[in-house]
Amino acid sequence: MRAESDTYDSVIDEQPGDAAVARLALVERLQADGVLTDPRLREALSCLDRGVLLPRAYVRRSEQGTDPVVWKLLDGTHPKDRAEWQELVYSGESVLVQRDGEPLEGQVRGAVSGGRMTAMSTFTPYTVEVLQMMRIAAGHNYLDLGTGPGVSLALAAALTGPRRAGGVERDGHMAAFARNNLDRLGVGATMVAGDALDGHVPRAPYDRIHSGIGVPCLPSAWVDQLAPGGRLLTTLVTRAPSWPGHCLVTRTATGRIEAVLEGGPRGHRPLHGYTWLTAQHHLAQVADIPGRPRTTTFTPPADEAYGFWLSAAYLVPGVVRHFQADTLTVVAPEEDSWAVAHPGDGTVRVHGPRDVWAELEDVHILWTRARSPDLFHVDIPADGGPQHIASGTGTAALEWVLPPLAGCAPATRLTPASRTEEGES
Template structure:
């Protein structure tokens, strides 16, 4: 028995126990894929008690590397777009840009994809290649196409898959554009978050097919949705449970805000809803459908602290502050974001503030919206 096999068995048992692995075909597929093969170039661990977070490399020849590969946790594999574990001696304080997602989430999403034998799947975000390998073990190499944005990450995944004798169609490029040559697909699954569901995914999924993706936003909340594509080219489907979070696809990262507008020049009124609601994950997720381009920051304006929403694309903005137990909002620009947020949150409150698992998302080539009840 290889050194990793008991660790793999423990991992499979653990993710089965928490309900991520629910069916025998996916269990057999997961049992066939050694996760450590996709982490041979190492990973980064967060250094405890550091702020901002510092990251230290863990390489293949270090104690604890193999056991960490089979822990049910996400492992950062790239920092700041280009930095790999072997490039660092010591610690680095930069933002992670690629990772190996915790296996329980990967396997739960594959179960949620609702595949059947002989279906063709397009995976957006190859990453390390682990999820790609599990897909291939379940469906066969010929039924799996995977796209990775980062050329270096894609090459590492290709190398790891080749070592295992696994040869799906691997592409390097913008996964948001899909891969028209292999369309239509029965399923599309994204292992990155999207700000808006690309129209190309709707076009490349056959009617009745599913798109499983995390919809994230610039207010830093996201949820996993499973959309069914309809004959008219639109799609709809439920929000699934879990507050699932992935890194945003790089082309969907928020733009630089640039110079701030004059935040004293807008129209002021008493707010129906205060900015304190933005501390809540679900509220932010709902608010993102109302003001999808808004970014949130906190500023000191004169003698008062203000919560500020900036839409850098339209030039719209809102600034909120608390005064004598009530909230005041001041807004400017062509699309006042707090007006739209109050409208969306007002309808959500009127429905009894149901959990997002009672919501459905509708997507067209031009828009996406959230609804309470059936899509």
């Protein structure tokens, strides 16, 4: 139900000075925080008119837990919306742009209830981190997968030069919307509608491939389309959104594929149809019934111990962390089980048929025995077989198998004795 249905078709004073100041302020924040270090990317960010790519934006107007959610669509050309819209667009936060796969050219400003957001821009500091990690040079042939509104593609095009950067977007409405806006910017980027999992054969091979969607394993098409000396970067996702992994794939000058996986504080959302777990419906129960107490000698590593938490995402499958809790709280929603730590007193409370705390204890023992790795090697068989993760070699190495693209099966921990059998299954 819309509470406001007026449109505003006339273009008001664009106030270019205000937009330029907002762009510069965003760039200066990113540089002051130590996120932005590449001078070429700084120049691209300073020149990019984000308002062309994000002309409208949804903001939440209802309290958390309200059902249905009430949104308001801000129109950057409307005098009543412009100040809030501009602050949001240049805040660096993720900007919500599409609801329920709607056509974007027909959006009407105002309030609307229900539905879910199906497209958004990426958190700007993460966009910067990704583009810097890609090491994009002028003349590189660049492919952006799951492009969305096109912010990262526009920045990449500024780094590669005209007609060297292209994007693939599954949603036809979004692809057309982004294509029109990129053309208005004149950055020389191309955009096609298609399945990002297939890459884009007509312009292959690519010096750089970036995926803005998380995948459970590496699609073979992406690897096949990577040029010698090329770099491919994507998020590897589990069913738990709590602990993402960044996978960097390189092809050597001789054609050999090398890949590593590393944890981090943030990552891209999973591909369409891949369902994340949520503990939202269990939080009230966790607060009311924290569980039976038991002693523990396990002190979980800090949040910055990304190698441990990444390992836990795979080897303690189906578990979600409740980051807003006062103490470490993890929930296995499908088993109606959880664990609540009591720091400092050597106790933990566990509830339900599954002791997720014991599983975390076991993974910590294995992770410590493997010398607390933060970086993992990814084996990508040329025949498209199961992709293996390993922290190293030897009997103490921490290992598992990535789930296939077609399903969400939990990862399987491997031992040297079981590797061959698992690989043949």
